[in-house]
Amino acid sequence: xxxxxxxxxxxxxxxxxxxxxxxxxxxxxxxxxxxxxxxxxxxxxxxxxxxxxxxxxxxxxxxxxxxxxxxxxxxxxxxxxxxxxxxxxxxxxxxxxxxxxxxxxxxxxxxxxxxxxxxxxxxxxxxxxxxxxxxxxxxxxxxxxxxxxxxxxxxxxxxxxxxxxxxxxxxxxxxxxxxxxxxxxxxxxxxxxxxxxxxxxxxxxxxxxxxxxxxxxxxxxxxxxxxxxxxxxxxxxxxxxxxxxxxxxxxxxxxxxxxxxxxxxxxxxxxxxxxxxxxxxxxxxxxxxxxxxxxxxxxxxxxxxxxxxxxxxxxxxxxxxxxxxxxxxxx
Numbered sequence: 334x335x336x337x338x339x340x341x342x343x344x345x346x347x348x349x350x351x352x353x354x355x356x357x358x359x360x361x362x363x364x365x366x367x368x369x370x371x372x373x374x375x376x377x378x379x380x381x382x383x384x385x386x387x388x389x390x391x392x393x394x395x396x397x398x399x400x401x402x403x404x405x406x407x408x409x410x411x412x413x414x415x416x417x418x419x420x421x422x423x424x425x426x427x428x429x430x431x432x433x434x435x436x437x438x439x440x441x442x443x444x445x446x447x448x449x450x451x452x453x454x455x456x457x458x459x460x461x462x463x464x465x466x467x468x469x470x471x472x473x474x475x476x477x478x479x480x481x482x483x484x485x486x487x488x489x490x491x492x493x494x495x496x497x498x499x500x501x502x503x504x505x506x507x508x509x510x511x512x513x514x515x516x517x518x519x520x521x522x523x524x525x526x527x528x529x530x531x532x533x534x535x536x537x538x539x540x541x542x543x544x545x546x547x548x549x550x551x552x553x554x555x556x557x558x559x560x561x562x563x564x565x566x567x568x569x570x571x572x573x574x575x576x577x578x579x580x581x582x583x584x585x586x587x588x589x590x591x592x593x594x595x596x597x598x599x600x601x602x603x604x605x606x607x608x609x610x611x612x613x614x615x616x617x618x619x620x621x622x623x624x625x626x627x628x629x630x631x632x633x634x635x636x637x638x639x640x641x642x643x644x645x646x647x648x649x650x651x652x653x654x655x656x657x658x659x660x661x662x663x664x
Contacts, residue, residue, distance in 0.1 A: 336400065336401070336402075337401060337520055340400055340401065340520065341520055341523065341524045342524070344387065344391060344521060344524040344525055344528075345524035345525070345527055345528050346528075347387055347528075348383065348384075348387060348524060348525045348527070348528025348529065349528045349531065351383045351386070351387065352380065352383055352528055352529060352531075352532050352539060353532075355377070355380060355382075355383050355539070356377055356380075356532060356538050356539055359377045360377065362377060363375040363376060363377060363378075364376055364377065364378030364379075364540055364542070370485055370486070370600060370605065370608055370609060372487065372537070372615070374487075374536060374537050374538070376537050376538060376539065376540050377538060377539050377540070378429065378539075378540045378542045378544075379426065379429045379430070379540075379542045379543075379544045379545075380529065380532070380539035380540060380541055380542065380544070380545065381425070381426075381541040381542055381543070381544035381545015381546060381548065381549070382422075382426055382544045382545070383525075383529070383545075384522075384525050384526070384529065384541070384545050384548070384549070385422045385544070385545065385548055387525055388521055388522065388525065389415075389419065391521055392415065392517075392521075395517065401516065401517055401520065402511075402512065403512055403513075403514070403516065403517050404512055407512070408452070408513070408514050409451075409452060409453070409454060410451045410452045411452055411514055413448060413449060413451045413452050414449050414452035414514070414555060417445045417446075417448050417449040417551075418449075418548060418551055418552070420441075420445060421441070421442070421445045421547060421548055421551055422544070422547075422548045424438070424441050425543045425544050425545075425547040425548060426543075426544045428543050428547075429542045429543045429544045435596050439474070442474045442477055442478075442547075443470060443474055445551070446469075446470045446473040446474050446477075446551075446554070447466075447470050449473075449551075449555065450466060450469060450470065452514075452555075453469075453555075453558060453559060453562050454562050455469070455562065457561065457562045457563075457564060469558055472554070472557075472558065473551075473554040473555070473558060474554075476550055476553055476554035476557060476573070477547055477550035477551050477553075477554055478550065479550065479573070479576050479577060479580045480494075480546050480547065480549055480550025480553055480576075481543060481546045481547050481550055482576075482580050482602065483546075483576050483579075483580070483602075483604070484540070484541055484542070484545075484546040485600075485602075485605060486604070486605070486608060486615050486618055486619070487533060487534045487535065487537045487615040487616075487619065488530060488533055488534025488535070488537075488615065488619040489604065489615070489618060489619060489622060490533075490541055490546060491526050491527075491529060491530040491533055491534065491541075492530070492534075492619060492622050492623055492626065493573070493575070493576055493622060493626065494522070494526050494549060494553070495523065495526050495527060495530065496572075496626035496627075496629070496630060497553060497572045497573055498519045498522055498523040498526065499523065499630065500571060500572040500629070500630055500633055501515060501519045501556055501572060502516075502519050502520070502523070503630070503633060503634060503637070504560065504565065504568050504569070504572075504633075504637070505519065507568075507637045508563070508565060510563075513559075514559075515555075515556050515559050515560070518552050518555070518556060519556070522549070522552065526549075529541065529545075534615075534616075534619060535615075535616055535619075553573060556569075556572075557569050557572065557573065567636065567642065567645050568633060568636065568637060570645065571629055571630075571632065571633040571636065571645065571648060572629075572633075574629050574648060574649065574652055575622070575625050575626065575629065575652045575655070578649070578652050578653065578656065579602055579603045579604055579656060580602060582603075582656065583601055583602050583603065587599065587601065603655075603656045603659040603660055604618055604622070604659060606659055606660060606663035607659055607662050607663045609663075610663045610664075612662055612663055612664075613662060621655065621659075625651070625652060625655055628648065628651050629648050629651075629652070632644045632645070632647055632648035632651075633648075
């Protein structure tokens with residue numbers, strides 16, 4: 334455990350250094366921001382490439398030196414997962430620069446998630462295997478896009494991912510999963526996202542962009558499906574509860590009631606409304622998301638101790654109340 338802490342601190346410092354170098358090297362090449370989401374700062378985009386570079390570099394180091402004591406050869410076809418992550422990262426970087434058509438990008442995500450299921454032990458539900466496989470791919474692709482959708486406010490993406498990873502580490506500790514690949518993903522990603530947050534909030538200099546939010550969403554999807562495969566269902570749902578509720582409710586309203594395409598950029602998510610309508614600023618939403626995620630984390634810990642489903646329902650209700658609150662203050 335001490336070695337893991339040293340590793341996390343080292344990754345944090347490396348992340349700080351490379352993010353700083355990336356910003357200085359690209360200073361002046363500022364991303365064009367949407368006029369619908371007020372932001373007075375000049376920001377360099379595509380900073381997610383730093384996360385990906387360090388993530389893969391540390392994987393090769395750990396694979397050779399076994400720093401985290403993970404038995405990689407016991408993990409089913411981990412190489413397929415990492416290969417798909419690399420492909421998705423390259424495609425996302427290209428998309429950031431040249432804007433790949435949405436249908437092409439969506440098709441690639443489906444293919445990548447399908448191929449990555451070989452790195453999972455499936456057939457963990459009573460459903461027929463093929464139906465389960467289809468559902469897993471749909472859920473995985475959906476989680477990738479949820480991650481992409483929440484990358485719009487200063488610090489908002491980072492704070493959600495940071496709490497997700499902290500929650501994952503709590504679950505790993507509770508179920509003694511330290512030798513699993515999700516421990517490697519979590520202990521590597523957490524310090525890298527923390528180092529990025531310093532450049533993204535409160536005075537943002539960098540944005541993750543599709544280059545980072547989509548690959549990170551891919552890893553989030555893998556962690557959740559992996560936990561499902563171990564039949565750790567409710568604890569997994571605590572981890573990304575607010576983004577799932579916000580995006581899902583908004584999409585249902587957009588598609589069914591407003592007859593809009595799900596990919597239309599209407600900036601209508603609950604967490605965006607107060608900023609889009611110029612009622613509140615980025616910092617206000619960041620602080621609220623800190624409170625929401627802290628609450629979810631507390632409910633998760635209590636649930637793991639008590640195994641009482643009432644605490645999951647309490648967490649869900651709390652998140653829904655915040656949705657109503659954001660909607661109200663937006664008017």
